[in-house]
Amino acid sequence: QKEVEQNSGPLSVPEGAIASLNCTYSDRVSQSFFWYRQYSGKSPELIMSIYSNGDKEDGRFTAQLNKASQYVSLLIRDSQPSDSATYLCAVNSQAAGNKLTFGGGTRVLVKP
Amino acid sequence: GAVVSQHPSRVICKSGTSVKIECRSLDFQATTMFWYRQFPKQSLMLMATSNEGSKATYEQGVEKDKFLINHASLTLSTLTVTSAHPEDSSFYICSARDRIVNTEAFFGQGTRLTVV
Numbered sequence: 001q002k003e004v005e006q007n008s009g010p011l012s013v014p015e016g017a018i019a020s021l022n023c024t025y026s027d028r029v030s031q032s033f034f035w036y037r038q039y040s041g042k043s044p045e046l047i048m049s050i051y052s053n054g055d056k057e058d059g060r061f062t063a064q065l066n067k068a069s070q071y072v073s074l075l076i077r078d079s080q081p082s083d084s085a086t087y088l089c090a091v092n093s094q095a096a097g098n099k100l101t102f103g104g105g106t107r108v109l110v111k112p
Numbered sequence: 113g114a115v116v117s118q119h120p121s122r123v124i125c126k127s128g129t130s131v132k133i134e135c136r137s138l139d140f141q142a143t144t145m146f147w148y149r150q151f152p153k154q155s156l157m158l159m160a161t162s163n164e165g166s167k168a169t170y171e172q173g174v175e176k177d178k179f180l181i182n183h184a185s186l187t188l189s190t191l192t193v194t195s196a197h198p199e200d201s202s203f204y205i206c207s208a209r210d211r212i213v214n215t216e217a218f219f220g221q222g223t224r225l226t227v228v
Contacts, residue, residue, distance in 0.1 A: 032215050043118075043205045043222040044156070049215065088155065092215065097161070097169075100146070100207075100217055104155045 003027060004091050006103035014111055019076040021106050023089030026070065032092040033065055033072045037085045038105065044088055048074060079110045114140045116208045118220025125196055125227055133191045133223045135206030141186040142208035146217065147179070150203045162189045196227040 004025045013019045021035075032051055036044035050056045050063040050072065062075040072091075076083055089103040115138040125131050135145055143164050148156040160170045160181050168181035180192040189208075193200055203224055207217040 034216065036219075041203075041224075043219040046216060046218060051215070098144070099158060099161060101158075102156045 003101045004089055004103035006087075006089050006106045008104055009107040010109045011106055012109045012111060013079050015079060015081060017079050019079045019083065019108055019110070021074040021076075021087050021089075021108070023072045023074075023103055024070055025072070025089075025091045025101075027091065027093050027095070027101075028067075028070065029095045030067075030070075030091045030093045033063070034090040034092070034100070035061075035063060035072075035074045036088040036090060036102075037083075038088055039085045076108070079108075081110050081112055084108055084110045114138075114208070114210060114216075114218045116142075116206065116218045116220040118206050118223060120223060121221055122224045123226070125225070127197055127227055128195055130192055130194045131196055131225060133193075133204055133206070133225075135189045135191070135208065135220050137187045137208040137210075137218075140208075140210045142189075142210065143186065144209045145183060145189040146207045146209075147181060147189075147191050148205045148207070150205060150222075156205065159191075193225065196225070198227045201225055201227045 035048040038044040048063040050065045056063045060077045064073045086105040088105045090100045117136045145162040147159045159174045160168045162168045162183040170176045183189040205222040206220045209217045
């Protein structure tokens with residue numbers, strides 16, 4: 001079982017719709033959770049961080065964390081073609097040496 | 113977010129030569145920097161963790177004598193790919209963690225290495 005799992009996609013959504021991305025992780029003592037966006041040929045860019053259960057909203061992005069279910073998600077509202085990218089879920093655990101472990105990424109395609 | 117500068121962005125080198133990649137945190141001090149490599153359509157693979165003033169910690173399967181990492185100051189880490197071969201061609205990315213806010217990690221722009 002991979003430590004951080006994501007559906008590889010592509011997730012195709014029409015412009016203006018909500019894109020919903022999911023991520024599960026195996027290390028129960030994980031403490032910090034991040035979503036990065038990576039455009040093709042570029043390095044990842046941090047878009048959201050979340051540390052406690054519940055929802056966290058930042059503009060069109062909402063991260064949701066459920067530690068009991070070991071599940072973190074990202075919602076992108078009013079999706080734009082510029083949101084087309086690969087979204088990487090990353091999990092940090094101090095018990096695991098304080099390293100970020102990345103999922104394989106979900107490719108999102110927003111169609112005009 | 114914090115700024116991490118990585119140079120060069122692209123490099124082409126001949127087989128057998130060495131290439132040095134620099135990673136700098138511009139507006140914060142980074143006790144820890146991470147080096148990743150990424151092959152096309154794959155996720156990031158952590159190569160090593162670099163701590164200021166101490167030896168790097170390499171992930172399993174990564175040759176420490178081939179990928180030399182130096183973290184001489186709180187704002188600079190370097191990765192040297194020694195005796196490069198075509199199979200070393202990849203996208204190398206560094207990230208740095210703020211010494212004060214020790215949670216989020218910020219990425220450099222990445223270095224596209226092509227060994228011919």
